[in-house]
Structure formats: C-alpha cells, structure tokens
Amino acid sequence: MAFVTVVLFLISFIFGISSGTMSKVSSAAMSGAQSALELCFSMGGALCLWSGVMTVLERSTLGLHLGRGLRCLLRRLFPEAGQNDTILTALSGNVSANLLGLGNAATPMGVRAATAMAAGCGGVASNELCRLVVLNTASVQLLPTTVAALRSAAGCATPLDILPAVWLSSLFSVTAGLAAAWLLEKWVK
Secondary structure (H helix, E strand, O other): OHHHHHHHHHHHHHHHHHHOOHHHHHHHHHHHHHHHHHHHHHHHHHHHHHHHHHHHHHHOHHHHHHHHHHHHHHHHHOOOHHHOHHHHHHHHHHHHHHHOOOHHHHHHHHHHHHHHHHOOOOOOOOHHHHHHHHHHHHOOOOOOHHHHHHHHHOOOOOOOOOHHHHHHHHHHHHHHHHHHHHHHHHHHO
C-alpha cells in the first residue's frame, strides 16, 4: 500500500509541475490531510462511545441477560463450543458487539473464541470454526454505529435512515453464509 501511495504522490507531483498547477496540488494535499484527520477524530469518538457502552453492558446485568439470550442461539449454532463456558462467553461478547456494529470491539472476543476453538483442531479448521468465521464476516447488525458515524461525519442529517436496508442485508448475508457453510459441511463429509 505504501508503494501505491508513493506512486500516486509522484504522479500528482509530476503533473502539478508540468501543468503549472503545483499550488493547487499542494492545497489539495493539505485539504485531504485535514479531512482525513477530521474523519479519524469523529470515528475515534464514536468508537470510544460504543466501546464504552459495550463495557458497561459487559459489567452490568443487562449484558448478562443479553449474553444468556444469545447463548441459547449460540449453543445451537456451535454445539461443541457451547459446552465450554469460556468459548461461549467470548462468542456471546463477539456477537453482541457485532449486533451493535462495533466490529473493532468484537475482534478481540472473536479472536479469543477462534483461538480456543482451534486448539483441538490439529491444524485443520473445524466446521464450527468455519461457522464462526462466516458469522463474523456476514456480521449481523441491529445498529450500524460505525457506518452511522461515517455518515454523520460526512454531513448526513439522518445517519440511521439506512436501518431497514442494513437489517435486510444482514439477514440475507447471514442466512446465505450459514446455509453455504451447512451445505459444504454436508458435502465434504
């Protein structure tokens, strides 16, 4: 990626000098850097807010109740992993964070669950581990906080007006992913 950035910079520099618009090129570079910094701060603020909400949920009884509700579903999706309380806790935290659109906050718990699930696989991913990867890739979202923060930073007055589309696409992607995983599991046996 660094190579692509350097090549684009050099092309812009060469064309700026050859066309006599070097002042516009440098102005655009500074404007782009400022926009990138503003986006980072707005995204960082949203990420801190929702990560804090996730921490409060984990430490309160509400998080415990949400985890219990998810555990019933997760035990059906991951019957072997559902017998291990440590894996089940990491799975429910991962799914909870993904439901809130907090992919960055979900990653450590997903890695923890995947590492524990892979411990007994002997170098070959189990069907349950593949299902976890599919579930994380499809990422069911009830509240797409990261996308809403991006839309808000871009000046959108109603950043959550995309909820119905997000819910439908999440439902279809998870259904298609889990169905494909189930079919491949049956086919490979």
